[in-house]
Amino acid sequence: MGAKLTPKIILEGTRLTHKTDLAFALNEHPRIVGPRRYRYHSPLVSAEWCAFTDVPWGRGPINYAPEEEAQAMETYATWARLFELNRYYSWIVDRFHVSTRAYQLQAGRRDPDFSWLDPRLRVLGFRHVLCTRRPETFAAARAERLKISGKPSQYDDLDAFVREQDLFRRLVRESSLPWLELDVTDGDVAGAADRVAGWLEGTGGLSAPWGVS
Known part of the structure; x- marks a missing residue:
């Protein structure tokens, strides 16, 4: 039996x-x-869950209203503590605190302070995988998504996605967590997963970091 696999990935x-x-x-x-x-x-968890309001596509830890910031921060603190208590397990997170910063900044609001969160995640071995695509391919991707989307209007402004992608690059670089930029333009999800696996294998990201107990 090999080493226990306990990767911790934030997409x-x-x-x-x-x-x-x-x-x-x-x-x-x-x-x-x-x-x-x-x-x-x-x-497999996500801060994108719109759990603060009783409506579809409502507010949550990413797109909270200014008066809900304390609730959002408590939510992140709760997740952090859960991760710490269950550190010898694999965690895949689909959007987390970088998405929150991106949303709040683009809404013209206060940049939330997550300086307390990154160190707690880093010692547990969390890593960012930043998914990107070439700007000229967003239109084709939108056409495919509109076939199944329940809220097509969210894809109206493709230029906003390009700007947001550049913002994500900046915010991920500002984080203290190791990160990988992953180009998913070709739509090959299995191949993208293989590339993430290779990165984790090559950088020690599949098992608990030394010193974590």
Whole structure:
């Protein structure tokens, strides 16, 4: 039996970059979570859950209103403590605090202070995977998404996605977590998952960091 696999991956990026598809692929990738002879529950969480309001596409830890900031910060603190208490497990996170900073900054609001969160995540071995695509391919990606989207209007302004992608690059670089920029333009989710697996294998990101106990 080899070392226990306990990767901790935060997927970030603007819309139309296959983050959620990749999250599911990573959560079943044998080089990341081990071979599976049967399917079972494994953590796949997201700050994108709109859990603050009782309406579809409502507010949550990313797009909270100014008066909900304390609630959002408490939510992140709760997740951080849960990760600390369950550190010897794999965690795949589809959007987290970088997405919150990006949303709040673009809304012209206060940049939330996550200086307390990065150190707690880093000691546990969390890493960012920033999903991106070439700017000229957003239109084709939108056409595919509109076939299934329940809210097509969110894809009206493609220029906003390009600007947001540049913002994500800046914010991920500002984080103290190790990060990988992953170009998903070709739509090959399985291949993208393989590239993430290779990065984790090559940089020690599949098992608990030394000193974590």
